[in-house]
Amino acid sequence: MTISPPAARAPAPAGPLASVDALVEGLAGVGYIASRRIATALYMSVNLQKPILVEGSAGVGKTELALSTATLLGLPLIRMQCYEGLDESKALYEWKYGKQLLYTQILKDRMGAALADAPSMDAAMDRLHGMGDLFFSEPFLEPRPLMKALQEDDGCVLLIDEIDKSDEAFEAFLLEVLSAYQVSIPELGVMKATTPPIVFLTSNNVRDLGDALKRRCLHLHIPLPEPALEERIVAVRVPGIEATLTHALVAFVQSLRTLDLRKPPSISETVDWARALILLHADSLEPAMVRDTLNVILKYEQDIAAVEPQIVELLHRR
Numbered sequence: 001m002t003i004s005p006p007a008a009r010a011p012a013p014a015g016p017l018a019s020v021d022a023l024v025e026g027l028a029g030v031g032y033i034a035s036r037r038i039a040t041a042l043y044m045s046v047n048l049q050k051p052i053l054v055e056g057s058a059g060v061g062k063t064e065l066a067l068s069t070a071t072l073l074g075l076p077l078i079r080m081q082c083y084e085g086l087d088e089s090k091a092l093y094e095w096k097y098g099k100q101l102l103y104t105q106i107l108k109d110r111m112g113a114a115l116a117d118a119p120s121m122d123a124a125m126d127r128l129h130g131m132g133d134l135f136f137s138e139p140f141l142e143p144r145p146l147m148k149a150l151q152e153d154d155g156c157v158l159l160i161d162e163i164d165k166s167d168e169a170f171e172a173f174l175l176e177v178l179s180a181y182q183v184s185i186p187e188l189g190v191m192k193a194t195t196p197p198i199v200f201l202t203s204n205n206v207r208d209l210g211d212a213l214k215r216r217c218l219h220l221h222i223p224l225p226e227p228a229l230e231e232r233i234v235a236v237r238v239p240g241i242e243a244t245l246t247h248a249l250v251a252f253v254q255s256l257r258t259l260d261l262r263k264p265p266s267i268s269e270t271v272d273w274a275r276a277l278i279l280l281h282a283d284s285l286e287p288a289m290v291r292d293t294l295n296v297i298l299k300y301e302q303d304i305a306a307v308e309p310q311i312v313e314l315l316h317r318r
Contacts, residue, residue, distance in 0.1 A: 016072050016073065017046055017073070019043070020040050020043045024039045027039065027068055027069075031236055031237065032061070032065065033229065033236055034065070038065065044218055049181075050217060051201055051218070053163075053202075053209070053218065053219050054202050054203070055219070055220070056223060057204065057266055058204050059269060060225075060268075061222055061268075062202040062222055063202055065200065066157055075155055075198070076152060077157045078145050078197070079145065080144075080145035080158070080159065080161065082162045082166040082170070083162075083166065085167070086167075088173055089144070091145060146183065149199075150182070150192070151193075152193075154195060155197060155198070157199075160174070160199065160201045162204060163202065163203055163209065171209065171210055171213050175212055175216065178217065181193040181196040201213075201217060224257060224266065224267070227251065230250045230254070230267065230270060231243075231246050231250050234270060234271060237271045244284070245283060248284065248285045249273060249277065249285060250270065251317070252290070252315060253265050253273070256297070256298075256314070259307070261300075261303045262300045263300055265297040265298065272296050273296045276293050285315060287311050287312050291308060294307060294308065
């Protein structure tokens with residue numbers, strides 16, 4: 001960690017960050033099929049040093065985008081899962097109270113000797129004050145995800161997952177980190193990253209985020225994919241699956257999304273279903289097989305009950 005200003009990240013002349021097309025190709029190479037819109041947002045985020053706020057329904061690949069970016073660039077991934085009640089001590093740092101207590105016990109017997117020759121009470125208090133400061137220094141600091149990300153001298157990918165599950169106070173706390181890639185620690189001062197992390201924030205739109213947070217981020221919404229893109233994703237994620245089966249299962253999933261379901265299947269459910277069908281040695285979609293495996297793509301019993309009578313009709317739609 002250093003207190004020097006963050007170094008600018010210049011656009012890479014070659015490699016996966018050379019262009020938007022290079023990013024599309026590079027992400028595909030690590031198993032993430034990205035649209036040009038996704039790759040363009042990521043390219044701008046990296047080169048403009050701005051966090052990227054990725055929104056969309058659960059299971060469309062928001063978190064996977066951060067994981068794939070870390071893999072592609074060979075950077076460590078630091079993940080912070082948000083939840084209601086998350087505060088600074090869990091996100092930024094804590095003091096190692098056990099270590100402080102241990103050192104206090106070690107020094108206890110030596111304090112008398114250290115203070116014995118103090119000429120006055122004020123001098124003794126000054127010495128005690130100096131000893132106290134030692135316990136609030138970096139050796140006694142326990143970094144949490146945000147600080148760990150700023151301590152990575154060569155950079156990293158910081159994933160702040162499901163930011164919409166945290167409260168407004170924590171959202172406000174993040175503003176300093178997201179705007180200047182620095183944190184303020186009362187006992188130690190302001191600490192800045194040597195190399196700013198590549199920051200992803202994901203949101204499932206559980207609540208509306210504040211304007212101040214959105215202003216500091218590039219916005220990216222990942223929708224549910226068109227059939228052709230979804231077939232490409234399944235082909236990459238489930239190696240060896242037959243093209244005819246891929247086409248059939250994607251068509252069925254797409255038809256489910258037209259229904260009034262409590263939770264329509266997302267990309268992750270489509271991929272899981274493809275893997276389940278391969279596990280069961282299915283080479284085509286038969287009504288009985290679909291009925292037996294509906295629980296893979298539908299997560300609520302009421303949705304399963306609503307779809308079961310329509311399976312044959314939905315299969316014929318394609």
